[in-house]
Amino acid sequence: MMASACGFSFVTQARRRRSRMLKIMAVYSVHLRGEGVSSLADAVFIREGFARSAFLFGPVWLLHHGLWLTAGLWVAGAFSLLAMAGLGVLSGAAALTIALLLEALLGLEANRLLERKLQARGRRLAAIVAASGLDEAESAFFRRGDALESSVSTTESREESA
Numbered sequence: 001m002m003a004s005a006c007g008f009s010f011v012t013q014a015r016r017r018r019s020r021m022l023k024i025m026a027v028y029s030v031h032l033r034g035e036g037v038s039s040l041a042d043a044v045f046i047r048e049g050f051a052r053s054a055f056l057f058g059p060v061w062l063l064h065h066g067l068w069l070t071a072g073l074w075v076a077g078a079f080s081l082l083a084m085a086g087l088g089v090l091s092g093a094a095a096l097t098i099a100l101l102l103e104a105l106l107g108l109e110a111n112r113l114l115e116r117k118l119q120a121r122g123r124r125l126a127a128i129v130a131a132s133g134l135d136e137a138e139s140a141f142f143r144r145g146d147a148l149e150s151s152v153s154t155t156e157s158r159e160e161s162a
Helices: 002-021 037-042 052-064 068-087 092-120 134-143 145-161
Strands: 026-033 044-047 123-131
Touching: 026 037, 026 092, 026 134, 044 092, 044 134, 052 068, 052 092, 068 092, 092 123, 123 134
Parallel strands: none
Antiparallel strands: 026 044, 026 123
8 A cells, every 4th residue: 555655656757757847838029118117017028930810710710819810811712712622723622722721821920020119119129038927927028127228228228229
């Protein structure tokens, strides 16, 4: 009885160690509006990598994030695929394959679209943070001294040159 309890404990500890070692780290880009300490309050974190929700929900995801032009182009492309399949220009299998490939492309590039939108609205890329989740990425970014220093030093250097 004692050996099985020890064996169970050893197996549990080994699993915990393995899960800690296999912890998947995500990369987040941090975007700030303006300079200085006040810009840190409205920092935007975007997870880099494949966006499953964009892949699954395509145009709905685009509309939800305010990417109106891209959503319009997406719907126009979908209708043109349907029209080509209906007219016999494309087979149904070819149209489905093209649609799935376009969905995969959107999943791969969705976060880049969000970054471009933020850049167009005056936000700048402030940092790249690796963390296992959004909460951890936020705490890692705000814990870093250089995040605050770079925002303050950029503001001070601009004030000196003016």
